[in-house]
Amino acid sequence: MAKKVALLQGNDACAQGALYAGCTFFGGYPITPSTEVAEVLSIELPKIGGKFIQMEDEIGAMASVIGASLTGSKALTATSGPGVSLKQELIGYACIAEVPCVIINVMRGGPSTGMPTGPGQSDVQQAKWGTHGDHATIALVPASVQEIFTETVRAFNLAEKYRMPVQVLYDEIVGHMRERIEFPEPGELEVINRAAPTVTPENYKPYDTSFGDVPPLAGFGTGYRFHVTGLNKAQDGFPTTKAEYVDAEERRQISKVEKDEARAVIEKNEEYLVDDAEVLIFAYGSTSRSARYAVNELRKEGIKAGLFRPITLWPFPEKRIAALGKKVKGIVVPEMNLGQMNLEVERVVKGTCPVLHLGRVDGEPLNPGQIIAKVKEVK
């Protein structure tokens, strides 16, 4: 049977992906250029008995999402840079309390109000370092309408699997772009639900690492009583200041994402003509589309360019970029900011090849011509 297809906007695809993943709660606050995600879910969620609430502010939206998730719901919020700035404290809360949830950031320029209707990619380091304190980050950066759908599903899966907030960042261009999308059939994409406790309520501890470094999370109202706090806590969930507990818990919460075994699941990249590439372009989101065009044009001219496109931006694909850095003459990092992911590329290649940044923050996309010119600067 032919698949259901549609001409869909990126933000609409995000909402459809959330529904496919089993999202039953959305808490949000209106903000350009993400609002269509909320609008679609305000229509679709009640049809399946799900809940949509427009909260009084961005912080309240994030709080409602965490509260809903603690009852067992798969919960989502969608916003843009200023909203993500406001949500940061509670993103950290979801990290330390280990509450699965998904945060969509349709990126515009910044700082502050910036250019609300223009695209940007300047929240990529905020996604990693925005909230205070040490913590792991999972952030996905889809580059097409189809991929927004699939990556939103994957964001829910990773949130549930690793029991933490997962951010999906796509720029306004991809968010408002309309493209053909093929809807996956039910069951075609994997849908992961959080591990449920296997012990009786009397023996349940919300951070019991004897079940692994992602302990099962019970839901409020399901017969399990437990305590959730943003304080450093022991395995029973109650606050502690004991050095050995605090240290062990903080390290576990990072290693559950950054250890090799987890990275193998979480990291996802696309490599285009990389095998024989002499110049590597590292590009994500809408910029990667210009970069792919640039690679094709450069190849016609006999310049061996290749594209590395991270689909998971955080955790950063350290090993692969470090390995490629030793093979190529240079890496070009085009992005709609004045130098963010190039810092990470520089950090991991450790000077083994030059890293050239190409930034644009005037509200216009980076075009292939600009990328081609930058690649030609690599000697």
Place this chain on the structure above:
Amino acid sequence: MAYDYAKHIRPGKLPHIWCPGCGHGIAMKGMIRAIDACGLEKNNTAIVSGIGCASRLPGYMDYCTLHTAHGRAAAFATGVKMARPEMNVIVVGGDGDGTAIGGNHFIHACRRNIDMTYIILNNSIYGMTGGQFSPCTPTGAKASTTVYGNPDPTFDISKLAIGAGASFVARGTAFHAAQIDKLIAEGIKHKGLAVIEILDDCPTTYGRRNKFRSVVDMMKRLKEIAVPVAAAAKMTAEQLEGKVLTGILHQENKPEYCEQYAQVIARAKCA
């Protein structure tokens, strides 16, 4: 036989963090009696708080407890209640947590009239951080950040709640301990957002700076300023000067948020 509070308290979690003379423990005991009187089931009851001395209360209670971020309790609780309307949801917090940093969530929870019970322990000060003035610190009073006297006007939390749309608003004091459980129980039974403001004392960070010689003096003040609403009806404006009304200040029937949303679901399914 003495009332058995222990069955509601988490084993091993006492003693609490509150200072000697603090009224929070009196309020917690009242809350326990109210929960008991209403027969709330432990597994089906969430107690949600923000940050501050009062917000440590849920940790002691053997219920589904959620200690959130400063000011955000009502918003977290809204998520819990929306996702699981069959749960009883009680929010507990202080005056700074609820009406300063959390003021927006507080008024909007009132406006939505979502079926939750919000207990505010109003001790007129930020106690945990050492006694900075809150929106409820009396004008002229001393706090660690108002050593020359507080220049700020104060919030009347109950009036704020009524103005914002809460359908049940009551006020008690830590002195009138026997009344607390009755007010909270009425709030729990009420369908809609119920705000119960408990006037409380902080001898450590407020009393010492404001010429209260002892906890007894602070309790005496609560006794003296409180006037039950029925008694107040017979008093002149002059007689009511400096007094605070106690009891159920406001109650009305109006649409509750989760019920309203259930209708949204019904309409969406027919659409």
